[in-house]
Amino acid sequence: MGFRYEIRLSGSGGQGLILMGIILAEAIGIYDGKFVAQTQSYGPEARGGSSKAEVIMSDEEIDYPKAMKLDLLFAMNQKSCDEFYPDLKPDGVLIVDSTFVNQIPTPKAFQVPVTRIAREKFKREVVANIIALGALTQLTQIVSSKAVESAILARVPKGTEKLNRDALKAGMAAAKKAKKKWMKTEVPSEIPKEDLLDSY
């Protein structure tokens, strides 16, 4: 069986998660040249405003495009973090928007103040999803930053290219900081810190 990597992006409706999923899928599939499937599902409960988008990447054609056990969960609010954390693999990566997620279920999580950066640095909450993409790109090795930048520029409205490029960079920089902080975090002594590091 080939390599398969499952990502779920989750939060509230309006946080731009579907576009984030499409850009990530296009970066991986069109610009990095791997197989990728991108899905969103709605049910009768969808009026509640929860939103999730999934991206599955593989080195072979994808027969089953729905996530089963997550390699990466990006949670943009507390509700989605609580709901989907159980779907994460034991060695899976959790990234949270620390603007909205205060109760973190694991010391292994990366905390990036995505929406706070969008508000304070850009005065535009709408770029939160692009900042989040930058953080994801920096914290994982699954997609190249060049591919992500190309995919962003192909999808965002004309005239907003600089804003979005800056947002991507800000997300990558914030993720670097989050990783540094994470390296210094106290973790329960029953988990050797090397084991945590090995997961990444």
Next chain:
Amino acid sequence: MGFRYEIRLSGSGGQGLILMGIILAEAIGIYDGKFVAQTQSYGPEARGGSSKAEVIMSDEEIDYPKAMKLDLLFAMNQKSCDEFYPDLKPDGVLIVDSTFVNQIPTPKAFQVPVTRIAREKFKREVVANIIALGALTQLTQIVSSKAVESAILARVPKGTEKLNRDALKAGMAAAKKAKKKWMKTEVPSEIPKEDLLDSY
């Protein structure tokens, strides 16, 4: 096993098929309250510029979100019509953008000049996907026009609401015309015309 209905929207990159899929999925899932999954897949061949988006609807939760045998194929160019027509069920519905699809594989197809309407009536090719949504809504019973209108208005840029509402209506009107023309079409005598009608 419950009701399941599989739709594929296909054409060239740049025809707005992914947004069309998302709007259709949100109309069905959020506004009409059924279960729905919306997927796009890319492979290493994706640079070629072919685009497809799938929408699966069901009256129960969707375990397998990828289309197997299509109930509805919307082909916005000749290549995708040729490639995907074999995936259509024998009683499936084929709708083509007759601006680009000239070789129709079945007398059962509905021919709507989607892009020509976008160009001539609106001087904006970018609304072709909304005209196509109008045609799809008119020619099938799978989603209400009210749900589609709400989903469109929630997704299109501010300031373009009237343009998009008019495009939706133009698509519905063109589909009515296409259906009338289709009713008068000569079909090979070995297919009783009633059988064709029964499919819809």
